[in-house]
Amino acid sequence: MATIERKAPAYAAEPAAVAALVEGRHGDPFAILGMHGGNGQPLVVRTFQPGARAVRVLAGEALVAELTQTHAAGFFEGEIPLRQEPFAYRLRIAWAVGESEIEDPYRFGNILGEMDVYLLREGTHRKLYEKLGAHPSEMDGVAGTSFAVWAPSAQRVSVVGGFNYWDGRRHPMRNRIECGVWELFIPGVGEGELYKYEIIGADGTMLPQKSDPVALATERSPSTASIVKGLVDRPSRSNSWMVRREARQRRDQPISIYEVHAFSWRRVPEEDNRQLSWRELAEQLVPYVKDMGFTHIELLPISEFPFEGSWGYQPIGLFAPTSRGGDPRDFALFVDACHDADLGLILDWVPGHFPTDPHGLGHFDGTALYEHADPRQGFHQDWNTLIYNYGRREVSNFLLSNALFWLDRFAIDGLRVDAVASMLYLDYSRASDQWVPNKYGGNENLEAISFLKQMNELAYSEVDGAVTVAEESTSWPGVSRPVYLGGLGFGYKWNMGWMHDTLNYIQTDPLYRRFHQGELTFGLVYAFSENFVLPISHDEVVHGKGSLINKMPGDLWQKFANLRAYLAFMWTHPGKKLLFMGCEIAQWREWNHDSSLDWHLLADGPYHKGVQSLVRDLNHTYKKTPALHEFDCEAEGFEWIDYLDAEKSILAYLRKGTDSNRFVVVVCNFTPVVRHGYRLGVPHGGLYREVINTDAGDYGGSGVGNGGVVEGVEEGFHGRPASITLTLPPLSTLVLEPY
Incomplete structure (x- = not known):
């Protein structure tokens, strides 16, 4: 001009x-x-x-x-x-x-203080979210919003929004070159204002407008603006759950997790199939999970994400609970509802990669800022996503701060870290010429390993009672061992091997199961090498894999009998439990994130209702029976009675607790044949009560059993001083305990 x-x-x-x-x-x-x-x-x-x-x-x-x-x-x-x-x-x-x-x-003066600058430059500002992002605040007695964003290579950064007609010339920001952060206090801007950052990159190119990486709230997709929102008040720490949380999440405690995709658990068909809000989920999901006897809810990722079909596993707003459920205060209310119901809440957390959407983190300041510059290390070929540069201290600090944000500000009880294997290995899902060895010539991602260890050390040292869980699909040693003992420092690890082997077994026609007995028993070879969670997760009921009930062979009756027997085998096997929503009602359809679970099936005869009743009883039995959980992660809690009867596809074992007199006997019959007069060795004689019979009529079974009680006699068998003689129902699992 x-x-x-x-x-x-x-x-x-x-x-x-x-x-x-x-x-x-x-x-x-x-x-x-x-x-x-x-x-x-x-x-x-x-x-x-x-x-x-x-x-x-x-x-x-x-x-x-x-x-x-x-x-x-x-x-x-x-x-x-x-x-x-x-x-x-x-x-x-x-x-x-x-x-x-x-x-x-x-x-107005600086937003960042000298200590903030020092910690940001050092990569140790663990409460990043209190300084970066957009915070309603006062300066010199004037109300407004403090904006701050890390973009060290940018030539110019401006805040844009409705308050300045989205004109990047009006509010250019101050460059704190000491730490690469741009900051500006804008008077008169308050909660609810939409904003983005307009950035001129390192080469002078105007970039697409960027959402705030540390925004505390965002617009609902497909809109992409960030929203000015203050930090929520921390949920109550005084309820009984929080007071006893550390003790409740130890290895010797019952942990049974209901995995949930929050926005397809239940919908409102009368209102255009809309999703439930956080407040509605607090009123409906929380009581349901409590009644079903689970100890925890695990939510698929709820950090803001643009693509519905990613289920949250491609997040952009890591510090913003998705607006699909309401605002952050609504999510805090949901957390409180879980804790008031004595339920723990675990979030799936995704530090492994992020999407390439132009408003996101990719090429944020015109350079490879958050992602690794080398596509052999910075681009995930399977998911077409970008991989964080864990070796850059500011990036690792961004992620570490985000982990603490959920655990501290929202009192989340645990983080389940997604796709850990993809972080650990430089050659994960790559051809031989598509990866770069580490400085020692190996395939281990040393920077990612260091990041994971640091994340776990921070989680356990900074947040009382919180836990971390790894979805790690390889045999990497010591995933759930402390860092000081050479491990990665997670509290628990998903047992993917157990899941694959046992699902393969249960899908096999009973006629041929005698050739596959090892798929059930092999897991006990390594069952105590980690603190395992046994996962039947969302990944097993999507993408053509079929629902859990549809994996079962046989006719209608056999499908349900197989499923009931398998679930009881899972609940009595060493390891904590995780079951994806819909599996507890034996939903026929694969999970579809765009629709509700098929709750109408519960009114469709006894079978679906029976599976639901069984899962409820398994949970309550698991919780009240120390022998089924105290040594979930120690070899002292498991003992084979007989694993060699492959011809009849029968397994029998003991689960034991700290009280040697309080054991349970578990017998699985994975054929549709009733076995009369089946003898097992037991620790002592006396009466044994049937605690669980998956063939009970209440569960939709045929009602074959032992009348609720059997008597042990002092006649040795299976190398034990006493024995019991049972009628084994078809396709069933029995759980018995001595009076």
């Missing part, structure tokens, strides 16, 4: 600097805008107000100067007569229609 034709006054800014400012190219706006002078120099105020007719400077209610327009685009400047030192001022702006008064953003 042309400069107004007049002689430049003595206080005028350099024309080249003004031109860069009004063209949106100036990277140091505080060098021009705001109040300058003092200490013997004349005071000058400069402001850029596109479209303004006049600008006046006010001190209190007094008019102290009228600024001169020195650039036609709307740049105003002028001396302040009779004043020698800087003072707080406001601007009165005359527009084509009407006037407005504003506080000048460029009269």
Whole structure:
């Protein structure tokens, strides 16, 4: 734009600097805008107000100067007569229609303190979310919002939003070159305002507008703006769950997890199939899980994500609970509801990769900032996503701070870390010429390993009672061993091998199961090498794998009998439990994230209701029976009675607790043949009560059993001093305990 034709006054800014400012190219706006002078120099105020007719400077209610327009685009400047030192001022702006008064953003000081800068530069600012992002706040008694974003290679960064007509020229930010953060306090901007960052990259290219990496709230997809939102109050720490949380999540405690995709668990068909809000889930999901006897809910990722079909596993807003369920305070209410119901809440957390959406983290400041620059290390070929550069201290700090954010600010009880194997191995799912060895020539991702160890150490040292869980699908040693013992430091690890082997077995026609007995028993070879969770997760009921009930062979009756026997085998096997929603009602359809579970099946005869009743009873039995959980992760808690009867596809074993007299006997018959007079060795004689019979009529079974009680006799068998003789129902699991 042309400069107004007049002689430049003595206080005028350099024309080249003004031109860069009004063209949106100036990277140091505080060098021009705001109040300058003092200490013997004349005071000058400069402001850029596109479209303004006049600008006046006010001190209190007094008019102290009228600024001169020195650039036609709307740049105003002028001396302040009779004043020698800087003072707080406001601007009165005359527009084509009407006037407005504003506080000048460029009269306010730094947002980041010296310690913030030091910690950010060092990569140890664990409460990043308290400084970066957008925070409603006050400066010098003036209400507004403090914005701060890390973009060290950018030439210019501006806050844009409805408050400035999405015009990046109006609010360019201060560059804290000491730590690469751009900051600006904008008076008058409050909660609920939409905003993004407009960034000119390192090469001078204007980038797509970026969402805030540390936004605490966002618009609902497909909209992509961030929302100004204050930090939520921390949920209550005084309820019984929080007081006893550390003890409740130990290895010797019952942990039974209901895995949930929050927005397809139940929908409202009468209202265009809408999803439930966090508040509705607090009212409906929480009581259901409590009644079913689970100890924990695990949510698929709820950090804001753009693509519904990713189920949350491709997040962009890592610090924002997804707006699909409401605002962050609604999510905090849901957390409180879980804890008030004595339920733990685990979140799936995704530090392994992020999507390439243009408003996201990719190429954030015009460089490979969050992602590794080398595509052999920074691009995930399976998922077409970008991989974090764990070796960059600011990136690892971003992720570590995010982990602590969920555990601290929302009192989340645990993080289940997704796709750990993809982080550990440089050659994960890559051809031999598509990966870069580490400095020792190996395939271990040393930076990711260091990050995971640090994350686990922080989680356990900074947050009382929290746990971490690894979804790790290889035989990496010591995943759930402490870092000081050479492990990765997770509390628990998903047992993917057990899941694959046992599902393969149960899908086999009973006629041929005698050739596959090892698929059930092999898991006991390594069952105590880690603190395992036995997972039947969402991954097993999607993408053509079929629902859990549809994996079962045989006719209708056999399918349900197989499923009931398998679930009881799982609940009595060493390891904590995880079951994906819908499996407890034997849903026929594969899981579909766009629709509700098929709750109507519970009114469709006894079978579905029977499976649900069994899962409820398994959970309550698991919780109240120390022998079934105290040694879930120790070899002392398991003992084979007989694993060699492959011909009949029968397994029998003991589960034991710290009280040697409080054991249970488990017998699985994985054929549709009733076995009469089946003898087993037991520790002692006396009466044994049937605690669980998966063939019971209440579960939709045929009702074959032992009348609820059998008597042990002092006749040795299976190398034990006593024995019991049972009727084994078809396709069943029995659990018995001595009186």
